[in-house]
Amino acid sequence: MSTYKAPLADMRFALFDVLDAETQFQRMGFADASRDVLDAVLEEGARFTETVLAPLNRVGDEIGCSYDKASGAVTTPPGFKQAYAQYVEGGWAGLVSPTEFGGQGLPHAAGVPLKEMIDAANLAWGNFPLLSHGATEALLHHGEAWQQEVFLKPLVEGRWTGTMCLTEPHCGTDLGLLKTRAEPQDDGSYAVTGTKIFITAGEHDFTDNIVHLVLARLPDAPAGSKGISLFLVPKVRVARDGTLGGANAVRCGALEHKMGIHGSATCVMNFDGAQGYLIGQPHKGLMAMFTMMNTARLAVGLQGLGLSDRALQNGLNYARERLQMRALSGAKFPDKPADPIIVHPDVRRMLLTCKALVEGGRVMGYHGALLVDVAHHASDAAERERADALVGFMTPIVKACLTEWGVECTYHALQCYGGHGYIAEHGMEQLARDARITTLYEGTTGIQALDLLGRKVMQQQGAGLRAMLEDIETFCAANAGNAAVAEFIGPLREQAAQWQQLTMKIGQRAVADADEVGAAAYDYLMYSGYVALAYWWARSVAAAEASAQTQAFKDGKRETARFYYARILPRTLAHAQAIAAPLSTLTALDADAFDA
Structure with missing residues (x-):
């Protein structure tokens, strides 16, 4: 069985040494976000996730959720409901929510280590409270005063949970095709009718009420994505004064049978004239939806990170204990019948790959969350605008790369076990199965790539990229005489220059043919992720020194950075070559000829 131990030392290093989060929080007015408070959050979060959630991970996978067809009720795996009660009792649900709605008012980035711990300990369980935060953000930014008063307090307290109901059977990423409709009612509410699929935590037994945020069309809606509105549809009818009514006309129609995250309820939700309330302006639902989506995408990136770290921990423990053959250069442990497999270069390659992607990815992911705080709370308008552009640019990179690396790392760690990794008793195959979904939901890797290159670079003239390149150059200039990072400064500057040149070349080609963007998007995304991670590894070495x-910690950072620059960063060469390839290499083959 796989185990989990929260990596508090590296979490603290990322937050306080690399990102200087405590100073940043104080500067933004979060007086309560002191080092003592944040340390207490980390310690208690570790205790909860290690002792309560982690032991339920295998239970959730083996037993899963059950569905009662007659009632539409969903029962979660044994222990899940009780764990949620402890989560609510501990005040975790409102950790980063405003105090006026019952939250603790800590900055968004202060909750990120807890999110990572939850996902590493029990990803399936973590999906139940995940979208409550997205619903809270949507209501905070777009909800009317009465909606905030009535719905936010129980969501923040954890008495209710939230969902995002976007996808329909015929309509995935292309939301312009959605058919769910909302009819105005005489009392100012709307009757929402339609079917949504892949709804995480759409039905469960944790709470008495679930708040669904549903995309639908009004009768006068224009065609396409410009005709989408957002509605708040509770499981139990709620009046404007907060009075609870009877059951709403919303029901779980089925549970999906999935490759992984068996303990997470992935529901088909049927709305049959359900009472709902408009959030924000008519036909402006996508704006409100993206408020939820961007937060959720950063959160899913952390899921990939958490699974990677748990996989690394278990792979490392196994590699230190498993005896197999002798080192090629001679016995390293002559008192044993064979050497532990950690002495073998290929095992070290897999473990170091995981370590480099996990520890560098942790700083990158935490920085994304910190940018959200700066964009919302910095006193200077220009600083807020810059942070908003940078977090918009980095969100698809964080989401896509941390999840793609999550798949890579869970497979590497499983591989360290050999055949034993394929056997369920060690828990490694569950981590690999669970990781796969993270590259798919909240926008596939391909969608993140199009968002990055098509929207954040081309449509927005690369404001976020410029900010990132400025940060890299500022760091390089400030550390030009720093011997501790001298070996990384030159390669980092060179990669940053190539990043800029590559972007310009794609833009020039896209002027002639817009399909160039789609052809280059995936490779551009991954190229960007590897360069961004090179920056964070250089900063990590400087911060450690x-x-x-x-000294052991410092040496560990330096040697891992050297490994990253020598053996992982060169992946950018392959991505650059692919980007330079003619568009015809993707388009020349006729669709009917694929099976010829």
């Missing part, structure tokens, strides 16, 4: 960390 300037910190009070032990």
Whole structure:
């Protein structure tokens, strides 16, 4: 069985040494976000996830959720409901929500380590409270005062949970095709009718009420994505004064049978004239939806990170214990019948790949969350605008790369076990199965790639990219004489220059043929992720050298950075070559000829 231990030392390093989060929080007015408070959050979060959630991970996978066809009720795996009660009792649901609605008012980035711990300990369970935060954000930014008063308090307290109801059977990413409709009623509410699929936590036994945020069309809606509105549809009818009524006309029609995350309820939801309330302006639902989606995409990136870290921990433990053959250069442990497999270069390659992607990815993911705080709370308008552009640019990179690396790392760690990794008793195959969904929901990797290159670079003239390149150059200039990072400065500057040149070349080609964007998008996304991670590894080495960390810790960061620059960063060469390839290499083959 796989185990989990929260990596508190590296979490603290990422937050405090690399990102200087405590200073940033104080500067933004979060007086309560002191080091003592944040340390307490980390310690208690570790205790909860290690002792309550982690032991339920295998239970959730083996037993899963059950569905009662007669009532539409969903029962979660044994222990899940009780764990949620402890989560609510501990105040975790409202950790980063405003105090006026019952939250603790901590900055968004302060909750990110807890999110990582939850996902590493029990990803399926973590999906139940995940979208409550997205619903809270949508109501905070787009809800009317009465909606915030009535719905936010129980959501923040965890007495209710939230969902995002976007996808329909015939309509995935292309939301312009959705058919769910909303008819105005005499009391100012709307009757919402339609079917939504792939709804995470659409039905469960944790709470008495579930708040569905549903995309639908009004009768006068224009065609396409410009005709989409957002509606709040509770499982139990709720009046404007907060009075609860009877059951709403919304029902779970089925549970999906999935490759992984068996303990997470993935529902088909049927709305049959259900009472709902408009959120925001008519036909402006996508704007409100993206408020939820961007937060959720960063959160899903952390899911990939959490699974990667748990997989690495278990792969490392196994590699230190498993005896197999002798090192090619001679016995390293002559007192044993064979050497532990960690002495073998190929095992080290897999473990170091995981370590480099996990520890560098942790800083990158935490930085994305910190940018959200800056974009919302910095006192200077220009700083807020810059942070908003940068977080918009980095969100698809964080989401896509941390999840793609999650698949890679869980498979590497499984591989360290050999055949034993394929056997269920060690828990590694569950991590690999669970990781696969993270590259799919909240927008596939391909969608993230189009968002990055098509929207954030081409449509928005690369404001976020410019900010990222400025940060890289500022770091390089400031550390030009720093011997601790001298070996990384030159390669990092070179990669940044190539990143800019590559972007310009794609833009020039796209002027002649817009399909160039789609052809280059995936490789551009991954190229961007590897360069961004090179920046964070250089910063991590500099931060470690300037910190009070032990020499062993500093050496670990430096050697891992060297491994990353020598053996992972060169992946950018392949991506650059693919981007330079003619568009015809993708388009020349006729669709009917694929099976010829």
